[in-house]
Structure formats: structure tokens, C-alpha cells
Amino acid sequence: MSKRLFTFSRGAAARPVDAAETLGLKGANLSLLASLDLPVPPGFTLSTAAWREASSPESGLSPALRGEIRDAIDWLETTTGRRFDGDQRPLLLAVRTSARTAMPGLAETVLDVGLNNRTVELLARELEDLGFAFRSYLRFIESFAAVVYKADPAEFEDLADDERKLAGWRTDGPTTPEQWRALTARYLRFIETELGRTFPQTPLEQLYAVIQAAFVSWRDPVARAFRILHSIPENAGLAVTAHAMIFNERSQNSGTGRALSRDLKTGRSQLTGEFMLGGRDLAAVGGEVQSWPLSDLCDVDGSAKLTGFPGDICALSDHVRRIEAHVGDAVEVDFMVGDSELFLLQSRVAKRSAAEAIRVAVEMVREGLIEEAEAILRIEPASLDQLLHPTILRNGEETVIGKGMPASPGAASGEIMFGAEAARERAAQGVPVILVRNETHPEDIHGMHVADGVLTVRGGTTSHAAVVARGIGKPCVTGVNALRIDPEAGVLQARNRIFRAGDWITIDGSSGEVIEGRLPLQRPALSGEFAVLMEFADRARRMRVRTNAETPLEARAARSFGAEGIGLCRTEHMFFEGPRVQAMREMILAADEAGRRAALERLLPMQRSDFIELFEIMAGLPVTIRLLDPPLHEFLPTGDGEIAETAAMLGLEPAVLMRRIASLQEYNPMLGHRGCRLAISYPEIIEVQARAILEAAIEAGERAGAAVVPEIMVPLVGLRRELDFVKAIIDRVAGRVMAERGRSVAYLVGTMIELPRAAVRADTIAEAADFFSFGTNDLTQTVFGISRDDSAGFLATYERQGIIDRDPFQTVDVDGVGELIAMAVEKARRTRPDISLGVCGEQGGDPLSIGFFERTGLDYVSCSPFRVPIARLAAAQAAIRSGQALMGAAPPKSRGRHRSES
Template identity: 40%
Template sequence: MTYRFQEGKKEWKDLLGGKGANLCEMTKLDLPVPSGFIVSTDACRDYLAQESKKLSPKLIEEIILQIKHLEALSAKSFGIGDNPLLVSVRSGAKFSMPGMMDTILNLGLNDQTVHALSAITGNVDFAFQCYCRLIQMFADVVYGVSAENFGVTPTGTKSEKEWQQTVQNYQKIYAANTGQSFPQNTMEQLIIAVEAVFTSWNNQRAKVYRRLHNISDALGTAVTIQQMVFGNYSADSATGVMFTRNPATGEKGVYGEFLLQAQGEDIVAGIRTPEPIRKLAGTMPYVYDELLKIATQLENHYQDMQDVEFTIEAGKLYMLQTRNGKRTPQAAVTIAYNLMKEGIISTETMINRIDEEMIEKLLHPTFTKEARQKKAIVQGLPASPGASVGQVAFTAESAKEMAMQGRPVILVRNETSPEDIEGMSVSEAIVTSRGGMTSHAAVVARGMGICCVVGCEALQVDESQGVAYFAEGQLKTGDVISVDGSSGRVYRGKLPLNEATTSAVLEKVLKICDSQSTLAVYGNAETPRDIKESVKKGAKGIGLARTEHMFFKANRLKMMRQLILADNPDKVNEALSYMKEEQKADFCQMYQILGELPCTIRLLDPPLHEFLPQEKKELREIAQDLAINSQEVLTKAQSLAEINPMLGLRG
């Protein structure tokens, strides 16, 4: 039921989850990975199947043995002694579900070990801040007590006495909201934490995410238990997220962000705006160089763009996660093509990595050049490309309500959280006032192909009052804004859009696909405009041009109705003569557009009642327009009506 990092491998994602399997793989690659072990998805499924929802005695015994092994490796002790072992407890399903399940950091601290950590590090502020974070996260994950109940996580310099008072206040808030004292037995902490992470597999946001991404509910999550390393330890400590290529555009080169003196959850939560990864080259050049080497090694090993999480503790780099990075459709096409050109993957692999949904989402609209000249009300970071127009909603609930009413929605938040997933999924775009390119909003929006702008620091959002303030005004619920996810600009009002165009890289990819394919795609169109668009999009001809659809323009429809309802040869001939000339003109354009490409034309053979309205009032209006007796029109329409055209006149 449990596996050490040295025992697993990347192919075991079903058993160890994506996070755990890749930690095992990085350990085998001899990368700097803190030691740990994984509680398997088998254990999760067993736990969820039990009515008692308790870990089995056998599994608890295994976990205790694994902790003893960690103590031996680290020369630290769990819950006692002068050199305490602290661990993180993280979820990790087979498929990446960013932010959907739960994590607890700094587990292993209690009223005694916090003093030991303070003494051995010589850093009172660091030790007690870690303890406060643990109490806060434990309450959130295990009991669903919002972090807001605790206020802002304390920082700065305090005396040990002041910190003890702060911890006591945290423990009082914990007890008041949970009805329990914060557990001092660290093994009890660990068992409860594992159970809570297993339970989080079935929380609402995780269920919604799985439904949106077609992930089975039966898979379960693994739990990774890993020795803590601390990005908040000292001035030369940091935490960061890095992609081996740009996840928005696909451009080659490392791309990401880091925060000095912070823990991993800070950068994802968007609480502080992080620094771009390139600045690490000036802050810690030796760490940056090592990170670049590891990035190249991981990308070559996995043969795909990687999304890595890392921590720097006192100037030493540690790798905490790697996975195939989520990316926009534009980036997916560019990355697959470039990896093929670089010889890392085959042509066949490149084609298999680009699916029809990516191609469809690539056809995002953009704002017209003239529209973009308008002054933006705020500007943030372009987290996910595209251009969208919609009405402002400040909560996920109001976004859902507006979407159900058929109104286009743009979700505006300080920052999004996993609980917002349903509101995010129905939004045309997402705008946040805080957070960076690897914040929750940015990662989820890119995965969904939703336009997104984050880190609009000039936008002050008051979600409770349903209003957002910017330098020259304010936005209220229902106000229309336009969001440019490619430039990071947000505009007031509705800007005009251009239709999407295919990129040069996509054109090259599609040509390669054509050279490999045994199947040709034809268009289904009958107007010159639609045929031109079909050819532009790569159709190899027109598989069906339906002539009945050529008569739905107002003047043509009138003459078609005259033909159907005619009571003498002159009116028949007049209608036929008119339609003949109209069709000849259309066919000439169709042939000119298609050139040598084939076109299959289906001659006019529709159920005739389809050209006539159903309502008596509209039939009388037609009679008046054609100067025909209205009763005759009603009688003729009734005689032409067919329930099943294949068994009527047409059949």
C-alpha cells in the first residue's frame, strides 16, 4: 500500500498518482529530491469504499514504518527530539488536477517541536510562522474552516513570547471552529491528514473538474508524504514554479516565477505577486544555472514540456514536482511542432499530441486593430490568449446564474480558488487583481482554453459589494467589459472582434498531417462565402452543396414560395427564370473559388412545406404579398405538410 521514492517509476501513475510517480522518476535520475514515500491509489479506493472512513490498522503500521525510514535517512525525529522531522502531505491523482484536492505543509510541529525547530535553526520567526501555517491549513483541509477565520498569516519579527501568544490565539480559533483541540501527537496529525486528502477526492470542486475534463471518479488519489524543505527559511531561500517552455505561446526557453522567503502554496494562491524566473539569474546565479540544466534534462527525458515546482532552502535547490505542463492550444501546437523539428519526438507523436479540440480552440477571435487603440482601464499579465466580451460577475455563483440566463460572463476576482471552478467553466474570460502567470486562475484557464488576465494590481475588487475600482472609475455586476488575454488589457464596453486566423506553425502542422493522412476532409457548404471559408480552413473540396439552402435569402424565398403556390404557368415560369439566374451566378462563383477542387451538388429535392411557415397569420401575409387568395394558400400548405418526408412527395 506504500512505496518509497526509490521503488517507483514514472509508468506507475495508476498506482502512485502523477506527482508520486514523477518524484520516483526524478529520484532515479539522481536529481535533488527530498526523501519521501507514497500511499497508493489502491489504499484510497479501499478507504473510500469503507463506511467507517478510517485507515486500516495494516496501512497505519506501514506508514509508521515508512516514517521511521525517513527518520533514519534524515537523522531527524518525528514529533520528538532536538531535530524535528517535518513532512508535507500532498494529493496526487493519475491526471493533473491543479488545486482541486488538498495539501498540508509543516506537519510534525507541536508545542514542543516548534521550540526545537526554533533552537536548531536559530530562527524563532521561521519556526513559529511554520506552526501557524500548519494550524491554519489543518483546520482548512480537515474541517473545512476557511483560512480567513485566522486572518493574515503572521510575518515579521517577534519575540518567542509574542509568537507563543499568536500560536495560542490560532489554537483558540481552531478549537472554536472545529470543536477539537489541535492534535499534539504528530502521528495522529499524519493519519488524520492522509484521511483528509483521500476524502478530498470527492469534494465538489474535484468532482466538477473531473467532469469537465472527462476524468473517471473511480481512479482515486495517491498521497505523497515528503520531508519538508523550506522556501521561507532565510533570505537565500525561495519557492518557484517553472515551465521548460512558454505555456501560453510555446516559445522555447524557461518560463516561470519565484518568491523569496515563501512556501509553495504562496505562489499558487496568488497572495503575493512573484518575480519572473529570469531574475533568479541575478539573485542566485548558481541555482539558476542548475535549474536550467535540470529543465533540459527533464524535458529530454519526458520528451515534452515540463511544469516543475522547486524550493530553495538556504541556497540549495530541491525539486518537488515535475509533470507535463498544461498549455494553451496555440502553445500545444507550437511545442509539438518544435519538439519534432528538434528530433525529440517523431512526426507521428507530434500528430497524436494535437487533437481536434486544440484546433477548434485555436480559432480564438481577436480585437480589431482600431479597437485596441482604445485606452484600457487596467492592464495585467496575459495568462491565456483570446479575446472575449461579457458582463462582469464577482462570484462563481453569480457567474453560473448569468450563464444560465444566456448572458456572456466575465468572472472578476481578487484571485480565484478551486471552489470557483464551476463559475470559471461557464465564463468567457477571467480577470484577477492578484496572482501571477502560475496562479490558480492562470493554470486552470489555460487548461480550459479560457481567455484570462491576472495580476491587475490597479484593480481593487470588493467581491462582497459587487464592485471593482480602478483609477478612473468603477465596475459593477452586469457591466460589459472586453478582455484581451493576449496583451493583458481590460477595456470598458464591447470592442469589435476579428475572426480568428490560423498561425504559420499550424499551417505547417496541417500540411504534415495531410501528407500522413488517408482521409480527406470536405466542406458542407453552398454559399460562396461559406465555400471560401471551407477552402481557407483546408477543406479538400465540397462534399455536399445543398441547393435548397441557396433559396433562403428574402427575395429568393419569395420566388420559391411563388413557385410552390403558383396557380398558372406564367407565375411558374417567372419564378423559375428568376431562380435560374440567381443560381447560375452562385455556381459561377463556387467554381471560381474551388478551381480544380471537387464539389458534389445535390439538386433541389426538399420537402416543399419547409419553404412555408406553419402559422396561419404568416401564411396569410404570404398570400397578401403574392396577391393570392389566402384560403387557397392555407389549403395548399396543408396539402404539402409531411410528417416524414421520406414517405411523402419527396420519397
């Protein structure tokens, strides 16, 4: 039988190996402090094994468990010199509930267990403080009734108000023994008459009742919901800790405080803290936390320098430093002082922001306390978002008008604009704007670029709006189903309120909230320690980290965040603005090949210029350029105004143009005429793109004085012959370009693996490819047979019902999609050991997915610019955990080989 009860006192603690599992957080903490010979109030913990025996109201506490509790009380009486329900110096207990993790819904702490109508008088005489004794008794009655009888604490406040009026008190509370006793009697009558219960006057019965109520609280609806959300097993259970009370509120020689082993603002070893002395706050002056420099706390002779502190501040300093040395991390310690005697109640790793966590970790490396690898593992990669994007300075009075998916982190305030053109016009006037749409389309990109943030009613975290916003570092909230938009009327309806174009809203892309009005924002600032941590990560990781970028703004941002090249340049994103989109529309709507080529010739210098700038920004780092991928209808006009304008440009009647547009529409475009299928149907498109890439590589190389080796990616390949067909076009164009320029250019041709068939046939496709890049967005769509743009609603239900653990569009589905990736990697390397393998889907920036990619052996991940630091840190953590860290060495170069033809 598992042990049910564990005792602890200074220097002695029965501490199991799995302390948190057995004793809960609070019990484990107190037993640790006791085992370190630190001053703790003596007590005992009923383990999770005891809970499993007595967790239902029907079972109750067994006679055997009650006997163990009585034995523990006898031990406490001997240890403290006090008696539970004795004739003098009563023993009072604090009873605290905890599980292995902090959990809402569990029973609250109950203090002063053991007070009754008799012991309250004994305590008053002992302490010579009637008011303190009765205040403690009334507080105990309130909390006991709340925990055991589920009473509303507000009821007791009303009773006190009624008694004040009835008795005519001249102060806020009773002052005479008669007044205190009358108020106590009123409390007890209320429990009997209104709650139908009798408040127990026997301390042991009080203790049993509180413990039983604590056990039952595990199945409170709030606790149950939390367990389901965080996958905590039903039988994990809770523990209950009871320890001797500390009279920390009685006099000016008593108080409560919190001490930290480090100054989180600097990361340095320096005691800081807060302390409430007899109701007066010593520490929080002007809202600032008091800093207690270790060197300034005590004189050489050991006497304290800090005035006003009633306990041994030098001992507190030593205790906190000892705990930090044992834990190996910055700690915060809850302590109490009772009649100048210091007690520690809890210690934990100090809570801190991402910036503070980085400062502490880096400083501890500098002090030689931890290794670089440990510092890397202590930082949650996703927390770096706090440092890379603006955040809202909240005051608690914000009006949330809707909540959706946190699609791209950061916060933004701006005027509502319902269209890309309107957003561009207003932004040109220097006014911040939020682009608000039902959903965004490729033609909205120019509006997204100028907007401060993007809000869509439909879509999920991998919708078009989300992907583009993350790429350009703009806050984005998607899938706010509670909102309704009428773009023609210029109206946004939210919770029976109407907002119009020009009204201010604020969006929080980290929480998914949409908030009324303009809120103050805090801009990010990357600290010096951030750069140091990134150096640690770069020394540890194996995989390289590239970025998904098409514009100079994105590329420069990614380079500033440490990107080691471009892993995905989506060329279609370069065609959605101004004359470019008109030329694309003319090409798509042309009657024959000659018309298409004429339109493409106008796009050639634009594409070439784009690629030259990207090559120069990347300065010799790899740049992977994906050939045109989306269905052609995405470039066509949609509104009446755009259709009329395009018809006039082409010399057509609007009705004729509309029929042509209708003929290009597809029932299921994501599985339709796109990717390499376009190249096979319209080879002239790929000819122009290949020429632009290769000419740009030559020109950029001449300017830099060093060769530029572009990587040309063929999208949506499922058949080896598809890649052979497109590659032959690229090779022919390359031969012509090199002959015309009189210069040789090396280049790579590879493909994006985004179809199950391509993964299954990876060995055959690898015979013709220099590299693979896994497109996990489309691979997930085609493996699951679901649309990423339409799945947000039901996938959320799947998560709530426990059918899936995570959205597969955010974190790679290891068992399905991951199995295909692993198979493709093994097959590709068996055919070509030197093939370069990477991933460029959204999961390329997801820390959990990066762990899988490390285990699978990919050479690099590619993600949106603002996720590059996250990916660098996550890749380092994955390498450390897999035992493949190359500490002190640079990541290996790409294993792809260069091709050249003359």
C-alpha cells in the same frame, strides 16, 4: 496483496509500472524525478491500494499500515538526519493528496506536519527565527483543522484580528515570544471549545489524522461529481505523498519557482521561468514572465550569470533539459530553494494554448526530437477553434445573463436585433448585430449572414441555427432556456432584467455564455507553424476533407482552410433572399405545372450563376450539389406583412393565400413531402436544377479550359426505384443540354444515405449510384426516432444520468448509426468497388467521429468551412492510429467514376 507504501529519494525510487494509477500524479512525478537522479526531498507515498483498505471513516488506518508508516518515518529520519518529535532538528512533513488525474474536491496539501508546542520552539532555536517557526505552526494548525475537522480558515483570521486588538500589537503580526505563544494558545482553545476537538501534539497522530482525512476526501461531493462527469471509476482511488519540508520562505537564500524547458512564444529550447525570492518576485516584471536563455545562464567555468538567484541556476537548467529529454515534450517544473539548496517538487508536460502547442510541436520536429506523426498526435483537434475564431478578452468582471449550448465557436458583440430584416438594416449602417430568435428558420438566413452572431432560446448543437452558423463561421449559442423573447414588443428578458432591441450583448459560442454589454474581442491570427502542422497532417492522412458550402464566402473560406472540394451544397439555402424567395413562393403556390415552370425559369439563371461561381472557386475540385430537399412550406411567408406582400404579388386575397399556405403544412415535415419525393411529385423542379448545374459546368469548364465534373446528389432516397426515377430525369436533361450546347459534359449522380432502409439496401441502390454521402444528421434522427431540434433538453439529462455517453447528433453513435454505415459501406463496395463514399453530416467535422469513419474506410468527410482544419488534423490522427498513414504521399484521389452521355 498490493504494495501499500513506496519510498523515494534522489537516485532511488520504488516506482511501479502503472505509476500514476498506483501513486497518483504527485507521487508518480516525485518518484520519476528521483529515479532520474534529480534533487527531490525524500519521502514516501501511500498507494491507491492503501486507500482501498482504509477509505471509510469506520475502517481507519489498519495497524499494519500504521506500522509501515512508522517504518517509513524511521527511514526518513535516517535519510534526513532529523527526528519526528525529536529533541533537536525536528523532522517536518508536507502531505499532498493526488489521484491519477487532477481532480477538484480532494484534500488540500498540509504543510509542517510534526510541529507542536514543543517542536516549534526547537525549530525557532535551530533557525534562529522565532517568527518563521511560529508562522509555520499557525499555518499548520489552520490547514490541519480545515482538512481534518472541516473548519473554516476564515475563523482563524478572525481570531488573529481579535488577538491583535486585545494585545494591542503595533504591527500586522506578533513580534515577541509571548505574543506568538498567546496567539497559538488562542488557536488551540478555539479548536477545543468551538470544534469540540483536541489538536494532537504527537506528530505521528497528526500524520495519521491527515492521511485518513485525505483518504475520506475521495468521496467529497465535489470529487464525486467530477468522477461521474469524467467517467472515473469509484474504486480508482487516491494516493497520499509525504516528504520532508523545504524551508523555502525563510530568508533571501530561499524561494519558490516554476521553470519551463521552452519559450512557449517561439517554441524554441530556452529556459523560462518565474521565481519568488524571499517574498520578492524576480520574474514577473510588468506582468511578463522572465526569460532565461540557456546560453546566457552560465559561464564556461560553470558559474551562474543570473544575478539574484540563490540556488544553482546552471543545475536547474540541466535538470529541466534532462526531464524534457526523458518525457519528449516541453515540460514545466515546480522547484524550491531552501538555504541555497535546490529541490524539484513536480514536473509535467507544459500547459499551453493551442498556438503554443503547435509552435512547440513543430519546433521539436525541426530539431529532430520527434517525428511528424508524434507532432500531429500531440495537438487536440478541437483546440484549433482557438485559432480560427475571435475570443473574448476577459477581466473576470463579466455579467453572464444566460448559458446555453455552445453551438458554433467564436465570440461576438453586437446590438440585439429580433428579426432578419432588422438585422440586415442595422448591419447596413455598419453596426455589429446579434440576431436573437426563439429559433431560426430558413428564411432567416439573410439575417444570419449579416449578423456578427446568433442567439436562440430553443434548439441544440445541430439545430438550424447551429448548422447554418457553423457553415458561415458565425458564433452561435442555442438553447438558452433561461431567456424569454417577445419579438413583437422587442424585449429580451434575462434574470429579471429587460433588454431591448439596440442594447449590446456578447455571446461566446465556445462556452455557451450570453454576457451583458460590449466586450473586447481578440481576433485570430494563424501562425506559420499552423500551416506547417497542416502540411504534416496532409502527408499523414488518407481521407480527403471537403466542405459544406453554398455561398462564395463559405467556399472561399473553406478553400483558404484547405478544403479539397465541396461535399454538400444545399441548394435550398440559395433561395431564401430577395427575388429568389419570391420566385420560389410563386412556384410553390402556382395553380398548375405551367405556372410552376414559369417561376422556375426565373430561378434558372440565378442557380446557374451560383454554380458557375462555386465551380470556379473550387478550380477543378469536386463539387457535390444536393437537389432541393426541405418541405416546400419552409419557403412560404409566415408574418402578416410577408403574407400581404406575397398575396399582392400573386394577385390573391390574403385570406385565400393563408388557406393555401395552411394546406401545405405538414404534421411531421422532416418525414414528409421532401427530398426525392418532391422530385417525383414535381419533376420540373429537378429539371431546372439539373439544367442549371450542367450548363454551369460547361460554362465554368470553358472559362477554365478544363472539364468540370459536377456531382449531383439525390436526397432522402430509400428505394432504388426513387433514385432510378430522378436519375432518368437528370440523364434526359443532360442529353438536351449537351445537344443544345454542342458540348459533352461528364457528371456523377449519387445519393445521400440518410434513411435506415437506404443503408440496409445499399447494395441495390449502389447499382444506380456513382457515390454515396452519408447524411448523419437525418440518419441519426431516423435511427433513434428523435428530432434533433427538440432533443437538446432530454439528451442533456440522458448524458447526466449516464444513459448515453455523448450527444449522438454531435458524435456518431457507433453501435447503432455506425453499424448501419459500416453495413452500407460493405454492401456498396461489394456491388461497386469503385464507388466513392463520404459523409456530409455534422459529424464530418467531429474528431471522434472521424476516427470511426477512418476505420470504416470512407473516402472523405465534409464539414463546415471553419471545421476543415480540425477535420484535416483529426483525419491524420485517425490514419496514424489505424496504421494506415501514407507519410510523404498525397491522399488518394476520389474513387468515383465519371459518367458522360452524348
